[in-house]
Amino acid sequence: MHRAAHERLQGWVERLASLLEGTRLVAGTLELDEMAVRVEQMTAQVVLHDRGILLARKSDGSLAPLRFWGGTPDPAATLSLAETIRANLRPLLLDDVTKSRFTPLVAGQRSLVGVPLLVESDCLGVLILTASEPGAFSREDQDLLFLIGFLSAVAYSNVRHHQDLKEAQSQLLQTSKLAAVGQLAAGVAHELNTPLAAIRLAAEGAQLKADRPDIVVKRLDKLRAATDQAQKIVSNLLIYCQGREAPTHQSADLNEVLDDTLSLLRYQLNQDRVELAVEKTELPAVQGNPSQLQQVVINLLINARDAVSGPGARSRRVRVRTWRGSSEVFLSVEDDGPGVPAEVVPHLFEPFFTTKPVGKGTGLGLSVSHQIVARHAGRLEYSDAGPGARFVVCLPIVSAG
Numbered sequence: 001m002h003r004a005a006h007e008r009l010q011g012w013v014e015r016l017a018s019l020l021e022g023t024r025l026v027a028g029t030l031e032l033d034e035m036a037v038r039v040e041q042m043t044a045q046v047v048l049h050d051r052g053i054l055l056a057r058k059s060d061g062s063l064a065p066l067r068f069w070g071g072t073p074d075p076a077a078t079l080s081l082a083e084t085i086r087a088n089l090r091p092l093l094l095d096d097v098t099k100s101r102f103t104p105l106v107a108g109q110r111s112l113v114g115v116p117l118l119v120e121s122d123c124l125g126v127l128i129l130t131a132s133e134p135g136a137f138s139r140e141d142q143d144l145l146f147l148i149g150f151l152s153a154v155a156y157s158n159v160r161h162h163q164d165l166k167e168a169q170s171q172l173l174q175t176s177k178l179a180a181v182g183q184l185a186a187g188v189a190h191e192l193n194t195p196l197a198a199i200r201l202a203a204e205g206a207q208l209k210a211d212r213p214d215i216v217v218k219r220l221d222k223l224r225a226a227t228d229q230a231q232k233i234v235s236n237l238l239i240y241c242q243g244r245e246a247p248t249h250q251s252a253d254l255n256e257v258l259d260d261t262l263s264l265l266r267y268q269l270n271q272d273r274v275e276l277a278v279e280k281t282e283l284p285a286v287q288g289n290p291s292q293l294q295q296v297v298i299n300l301l302i303n304a305r306d307a308v309s310g311p312g313a314r315s316r317r318v319r320v321r322t323w324r325g326s327s328e329v330f331l332s333v334e335d336d337g338p339g340v341p342a343e344v345v346p347h348l349f350e351p352f353f354t355t356k357p358v359g360k361g362t363g364l365g366l367s368v369s370h371q372i373v374a375r376h377a378g379r380l381e382y383s384d385a386g387p388g389a390r391f392v393v394c395l396p397i398v399s400a401g
C-alpha cells in the first residue's frame with residue numbers, strides 16, 4: 001500500500017515535471033501556430049490520449065479550431081461540446097460519449113476530457129482530448145489538463161496581446177507615413193503655385209501683346225523660366241520619393257559620378273562665371289545608384305554656385321575634392337560664399353527649407369541629398385569653411401569579397 005502510494009506520487013512528480021517543461025516551451029513563443037504546436041506537445045507529455053483539439057476564441061467571440069491532432073473531428077459535434085465547456089467554465093469528463101447527450105467528435109472515440117482555457121473567469125478557448133477506450137481518463141488527467149488549460153490560456157493571451165501590439169504599431173506607422181505624405185503634398189502644392197502663377201501671367205501677357213513680338217519674346221522667356229522651376233520641383237520630388245527606396249546595388253565610382261555631373265554642369269557654371277577647382281584622388285568603389293549620387297553632387301554644386309553668385313561672397317571660387325579614408329570615400333564641395341548663418345544650420349536638411357527668393361529655391365536640394373546619401377549607408381555633413389560653406393559626402397567602401 002505504501003509502495004503503491006509512492007509510485008503514484010512518483011508518477012505525479014514526473015507528469016508535473018513534464019508540465020513545467022511544457023509551460024516553459026509554450027510561454028516561449030509569441031507566434032500563434034507555434035504556440036498551438038507546443039500545447040499539443042505539452043499535452044502529449046502529460047496526458048495519454050489518442051486525439052486532441054484546441055479551440056480558440058476569435059475576435060468576434062466565436063470559438064474556432066486552432067489545431068487538432070490524431071484525426072479530423074466533426075465540426076458541429078466539436079463546437080456543441082466546446083460551447084458547453086465554455087458556458088460552464090469547468091472541465092468535462094466523459095467515460096463514454098456514446099452514453100451521454102453528446103456526439104463523439106471522431107467516430108470510435110469513446111472517452112473524452114475537455115477543459116476551458118481560463119484567464120481569471122474569461123474563457124479564451126477549449127482543449128479537448130479523446131481516446132477510443134471507454135473510461136480512459138482519470139480525475140487526475142482531468143486536473144492536469146485543467147492546469148494545461150490555464151497555462152495555454154495565459155500563453156494564448158500573450159500571443160493575442162502581442163498581435164494587437166503589432167497591429168497598433170503598424171497602424172501608427174501607417175498614420176505617420178500618411179501624415180508625412182500629406183505634409184509633402186501640401187508643400188509641393190504650395191511650391192508649384194508660384195511657377196504656375198508666373199506661367200499664367202506670362203501667357204496672358206503674351207496674349208495681350210500679340211502685336212509686340214519683343215514683349216511676347218520676353219514673356220515667353222519668363223514662361224520658360226517658370227516651367228523650368230516647376231520641372232525642378234517635380235524632378236526633385238521624384239528623386240525624393242525614389243530616395244526612399246533602397247538604392248539599386250551597383251558598383252559606383254565617385255570620381256566618375258563627379259565627372260558625369262561636371263559634364264552636365266560645366267557649361268552652366270562657366271556661364272555663371274564660377275571658378276571651379278577640381279581635385280580628384282583615385283577611389284575604391286562604393287555600392288549604390290550613380291544617378292542618385294549624381295543628383296547629390298548637382299544639388300551641392302548648384303548651391304555653391306548660388307552662394308558665390310550672391311551677396312557676401314569673397315570670390316566666385318568653388319572647390320570640389322575627392323579622397324579616401326580607411327573605410328569611407330569622401331567628396332567635398334566648398335565655396336567662397338557667405339556661409340550658412342548659425343540659425344540656419346539646424347534647418348539645412350529640412351524639406352522645403354529655403355532662404356532663397358520665391359521662385360528660385362525649392363528647399364528640397366539638401367533634404368533630398370541627405371536622404372539619398374543616408375540610403376547609401378553614408379553621411380552628408382555641413383561644416384564651416386571660414387566664411388564659406390563646406391558640404392562633405394561620406395560613403396562606405398565596398399569591402400573586397
Ligand code: ADP
Pocket residue numbers: 299303304307335337338339340344348353354355356360361362363364365366367389
Ligand atoms: P534651396 O537651394 O532650393 O534653397 P536646399 O535644400 O538645397 O534648397 O538648401 C536649403 C538652404 O540651405 C538654402 O536656401 C540656403 O539657405 C542654405 N544653403 C545651402 N547650401 C548653401 C551654401 N553653399 N552656402 C550657403 N547657404 C547654403
